[in-house]
Amino acid sequence: MIELRHPETGKILEVDELWLRYHCRCVDCVDADTKQRRYNLFDLPATVKASKLSYKSDQQLLVEWSDGHKANYDIDNIYNSQLDALISRRTSSTIHTPWNGNTILKHEQNLRFSLSALINNDDVVKSLVTSLVRYGIVFIDGVPPTPTMTEIAIRRVFPIMKTIFGELWTFGDRKDHADTAYTKIHLGPHTDNTFFCDGAGLQALHCIEHVNGEGGYNFFLDGLHAVQKLKRENPKAYELLCRAPIPAEFIEPGQHHRHTAPIIQTDPITGELVRLRINVYDRTTLNTLPQSEMAEFYASMRALLKIVNDGANQWKFKLNPGTIVMFDNWRMLHGRYAYTGQRTMTGAYMQRTDFLSKARVLGIIE
Numbered sequence: 467m468i469e470l471r472h473p474e475t476g477k478i479l480e481v482d483e484l485w486l487r488y489h490c491r492c493v494d495c496v497d498a499d500t501k502q503r504r505y506n507l508f509d510l511p512a513t514v515k516a517s518k519l520s521y522k523s524d525q526q527l528l529v530e531w532s533d534g535h536k537a538n539y540d541i542d543n544i545y546n547s548q549l550d551a552l553i554s555r556r557t558s559s560t561i562h563t564p565w566n567g568n569t570i571l572k573h574e575q576n577l578r579f580s581l582s583a584l585i586n587n588d589d590v591v592k593s594l595v596t597s598l599v600r601y602g603i604v605f606i607d608g609v610p611p612t613p614t615m616t617e618i619a620i621r622r623v624f625p626i627m628k629t630i631f632g633e634l635w636t637f638g639d640r641k642d643h644a645d646t647a648y649t650k651i652h653l654g655p656h657t658d659n660t661f662f663c664d665g666a667g668l669q670a671l672h673c674i675e676h677v678n679g680e681g682g683y684n685f686f687l688d689g690l691h692a693v694q695k696l697k698r699e700n701p702k703a704y705e706l707l708c709r710a711p712i713p714a715e716f717i718e719p720g721q722h723h724r725h726t727a728p729i730i731q732t733d734p735i736t737g738e739l740v741r742l743r744i745n746v747y748d749r750t751t752l753n754t755l756p757q758s759e760m761a762e763f764y765a766s767m768r769a770l771l772k773i774v775n776d777g778a779n780q781w782k783f784k785l786n787p788g789t790i791v792m793f794d795n796w797r798m799l800h801g802r803y804a805y806t807g808q809r810t811m812t813g814a815y816m817q818r819t820d821f822l823s824k825a826r827v828l829g830i831i832e
């Protein structure tokens with residue numbers, strides 16, 4: 467270990483020597499164009515030692531290494547690259563606003579964007595992605611109710627993810643897939659793609675037609691709020707749902723998808739919610755827990771389902787032709803009331819990694 471003393475703050479930091487050697491960002495170590503490392507870890511001596519250490523200025527640290535390399539570090543960068551700094555940045559971040567059925571109404575003006583503004587102004591794209599990160603749900607208004615215009619609106623912000631359901635999908639009650647989405651019946655609160663290893667990070671829905679019938683209201687609720695409430699009110703249930711691996715499955719001719727993971731997935735470093743994965747319909751045989759834990763699992767699940775089925779947590783409205791709703795499928799639960807008549811939905815999934823990449827490029831998240 468090497469002990470550093472910050473020239474300005476005096477803060478002492480002990481760093482592992484191999485870590486520091488491996489984090490030299492000079493052009494010999496890191497390709498200037500691709501930002502990729504130019505060597506393998508094996509190329510460094512396992513016991514590399516600093517033979518000389520000097521502070522060039524308040525910002526620069528010069529280290530001469532036992533392998534002959536001379537490295538120049540940005541001191542703040544070293545301090546900011548430590549675990550405690552990462553945890554403190556993440557836990558003090560106010561970028562997520564959990565909401566319930568009442569509080570979201572106060573923020574509604576932050577959630578609505580017109581397609582024309584979105585097309586004409588990159589700042590509007592940034593505002594939309596910011597709200598999507600903050601609230602988990604946004605709307606694009608003024609979209610001509612066609613699949614093509616829906617696709618243009620979505621692609622203005624994110625690439626579309628291809629799955630077995632297609633790229634841009636259009637669906638009603640025709641049984642195109644072995645799934646209740648393709649019927650007129652009620653769908654309780656759920657997240658999609660619990661059965662995929664790489665479940666969609668975002669989802670967009672646009673009701674382009676509903677005629678000769680009634681019903682078909684949609685509702686959304688904030689899984690972040692639900693999970694925080696569960697953690698406060700029933701920490702044992704929360705803990706079990708964070709830990710127990712639960713399988714989900716999707717089967718139709720030529721397809722057999724299965725994914726096993728906890729219902730609540732949290733960040734191993736900060737404990738923040740990463741993904742809520744809840745769909746009571748797409749559950750398969752529960753053979754991933756011993757029978758001795760089943761009672762506790764079902765009781766914990768019941769506690770979570772009680773929160774997500776509570777109307778006070780839900781935001782219910784009718785999606786009308788002209789408005790796309792885009793939401794975080796790892797955070798938000800959604801559902802649909804039964805309907806009559808002819809109803810046509812169009813929409814798409816987007817990948818998590820593309821969502822977060824865009825948010826980083828725009829400087830919204832780290």
Ligand SMILES: C[N+](C)(C)CCCC[C@H](N)C(=O)O
Nearest residue numbers: 631635637645647657658659
């Ligand atoms: C129509 N659309 C493609 C949106 C949905 C299809 C499948 C929904 C499925 N039960 C799931 O949870 O993923």
Ligand SMILES: O=C(O)CCC(=O)C(=O)O
Nearest residue numbers: 647653658684801802811
């Ligand atoms: O039909 C709808 O409004 C929503 C369908 C749905 O929940 C889904 O496809 O996952």
